[in-house]
Amino acid sequence: xxxxxxxxxxxxxxxxxxxxxxxxxxxxxxxxxxxxxxxxxxxxxxxxxxxxxxxxxxxxxxxxxxxxxxxxxxxxxxxxxxxxxxxxxxxxxxxxxxxxxxxxxxxxxxxxxxxxxxxxxxxxxxxxxxxxxxxxxxxxxxxxxxxxxxxxxxxxxxxxxxxxxxxxxxxxxxxxxxxxxxxxxxxxxxxxxxxxxxxxxxxxxxxxxxxxxxxxxxxxxxxxxxxxxxxxxxxxxxxxxxxxxxxxxxxxxxxxxxxxxxxxxxxxxxxxxxxxxxxxxxxxxxxxxxxxx
Ligand SMILES: [Zn+2]
Ligand SMILES: [Zn+2]
Numbered sequence: 001x002x003x004x005x006x007x008x009x010x011x012x013x014x015x016x017x018x019x020x021x022x023x024x025x026x027x028x029x030x031x032x033x034x035x036x037x038x039x040x041x042x043x044x045x046x047x048x049x050x051x052x053x054x055x056x057x058x059x060x061x062x063x064x065x066x067x068x069x070x071x072x073x074x075x076x077x078x079x080x081x082x083x084x085x086x087x088x089x090x091x092x093x094x095x096x097x098x099x100x101x102x103x104x105x106x107x108x109x110x111x112x113x114x115x116x117x118x119x120x121x122x123x124x125x126x127x128x129x130x131x132x133x134x135x136x137x138x139x140x141x142x143x144x145x146x147x148x149x150x151x152x153x154x155x156x157x158x159x160x161x162x163x164x165x166x167x168x169x170x171x172x173x174x175x176x177x178x179x180x181x182x183x184x185x186x187x188x189x190x191x192x193x194x195x196x197x198x199x200x201x202x203x204x205x206x207x208x209x210x211x212x213x214x215x216x217x218x219x220x221x222x223x224x225x226x227x228x229x230x231x232x233x234x235x236x237x238x239x240x241x242x243x244x245x246x247x248x249x250x251x252x253x254x255x256x257x258x259x260x261x262x263x264x265x266x267x268x269x270x271x272x273x274x275x276x277x278x279x280x281x282x283x284x285x286x287x288x289x290x291x292x293x
Contacts, residue, residue, distance in 0.1 A: 014196045035188040042174040043181035050081040052140035054131035057114035057210040058123040061203040062146030066185045071100045085134045105281040112269045114210040121167045122264045125253035133275035147184035150191035156237045166256035171237035177254030
């Protein structure tokens with residue numbers, strides 16, 4: 001058995017390739033918590049902030065891992081609140097058993113549902129559009145998307161290679177829309193560490209509603225070889241976005257869009273977006289989940 005390089009006591013379960021560390025489950029969780037706290041500082045949270053984590057259409061297991069990590073942060077900052085927002089069509093996919101008891105779970109009726117498959121930028125715009133409405137209804141001031149540093153690099157490449165410079169607004173670590181901050185919760189973290197936490201927490205089998213079509217994955221791999229060692233993904237989109245930030249925004253998803261509602265929102269039918277709060281989903285304890293009340 002290999003011992004954890006940090007605590008030297010417990011068995012290592014994760015090899016962190018960019019640092020060469022071997023971490024036990026507890027030290028991995030602590031490292032992720034620290035880096036997620038640092039990522040969230042980009043949204044300038046207040047001591048009484050409410051963080052809303054939408055259960056993502058394309059990476060629900062990452063949203064569940066973020067909820068688990070933020071729950072740890074909530075205990076450290078007792079006046080902040082963490083809410084996992086679950087669209088009704090995904091309520092049966094939430095593995096409540098792996099989530100901490102006491103975490104707030106709010107179910108929303110969201111129409112229309114996401115497309116069965118789409119590019120990453122469309123998926124992000126879908127998740128942001130409905131969760132902005134959900135955040136308004138709950139008075140939440142920060143939305144946490146389950147995006148890592150690796151994902152932000154991929155988004156930058158998707159925007160640049162597709163010639164859609166307005167999509168750079170979706171590659172930022174933090175975007176303010178109507179007074180609500182939408183933040184990439186794992187911006188300081190490599191994707192593989194988040195994936196390891198998902199797996200170790202038992203969330204890896206939660207199926208996405210929207211499967212991703214990623215055109216530039218090959219480019220990402222060939223440029224960086226190991227995407228987890230990339231550090232450009234945070235700075236480059238910010239610098240490029242600096243040239244564009246006065247351009248108009250889509251009134252539905254908040255992304256840059258020169259002509260009112262963006263093309264992606266139109267294609268996904270979001271001009272008719274409706275988001276209704278249905279109620280709380282209660283933690284099952286040992287007996288299994290209950291429906292919304
Ligand atoms: Zn350890
Ligand atoms: Zn839009």
